[in-house]
Amino acid sequence: MTPIDQWQHGADAALLILRLGVAPTFLYHGIEKRKYWAMKPGGPNSGAMLKVYRFLSVAEPLGGAALLTGFLTRYAALGICLIMAGAIRTRIVAWKESFGDDGWELDWILLTSAAAMVLLGGGSFGIDGLLRR
Numbered sequence: 068m069t070p071i072d073q074w075q076h077g078a079d080a081a082l083l084i085l086r087l088g089v090a091p092t093f094l095y096h097g098i099e100k101r102k103y104w105a106m107k108p109g110g111p112n113s114g115a116m117l118k119v120y121r122f123l124s125v126a127e128p129l130g131g132a133a134l135l136t137g138f139l140t141r142y143a144a145l146g147i148c149l150i151m152a153g154a155i156r157t158r159i160v161a162w163k164e165s166f167g168d169d170g171w172e173l174d175w176i177l178l179t180s181a182a183a184m185v186l187l188g189g190g191s192f193g194i195d196g197l198l199r200r
Contacts, residue, residue: 076191076192078187078190079190079191079192079196080190080192081190082184082187082188082189082190082192083137083189083190083192083193085180085183085184086134086135086137086140086184086189086190086193087135088180089131089134089147089177089180089181089184090131090132090134090135091131091135092131092177093127093128093130093131093134093147093150094127094128094131094132094135095131096123096127097123097124097125097126097127097128097129097130097131098124098128100120100121100123100124100127101124103117103120103121103124104121104124123150126146126150127150129143130143130144130146130147130150134147134184134189136193136194137189137190137192137193137194137195137196138193138194138195139195140184140188140189140193140195141184141185141188141189143184144181144182144184144185145181145185147177147178147181148178148181148182148185151174151175151177151178151181152178154171154174155171155174155175155178158170158171158174159171
């Protein structure tokens with residue numbers, strides 16, 4: 068058995084790494100969408116799409132912050148799964164993108180990473196872990 072095999076917090080550390088890997092993406096892209104609050108409908112930004120972008124400008128940073136701190140991790144990850152499922156659907160159906168070559172492969176990685184956090188939680192290294200003690 069290696070020292071890593073004997074380390075009892077290995078899974079917790081892995082979940083922390085997963086959270087720290089996914090969270091910045093949603094913090095950055097959600098904050099970037101704040102510009103849509105100042106836009107008026109027109110062109111590619113229909114009224115419906117502006118509403119979606121405005122919702123995402125709030126939901127994505129909240130989800131990213133929750134993952135970063137490990138607070139309500141499973142709920143935040145579930146929300147991110149829904150966001151990413153919608154993003155993948157849009158990329159496949161509306162934009163006709165394929166999996167590779169700047170398609171939706173990164174969206175798939177974010178969706179599956181979030182799905183793992185829905186199933187496993189955020190681990191002990193976060194607010195959820197502190198509240199469980």
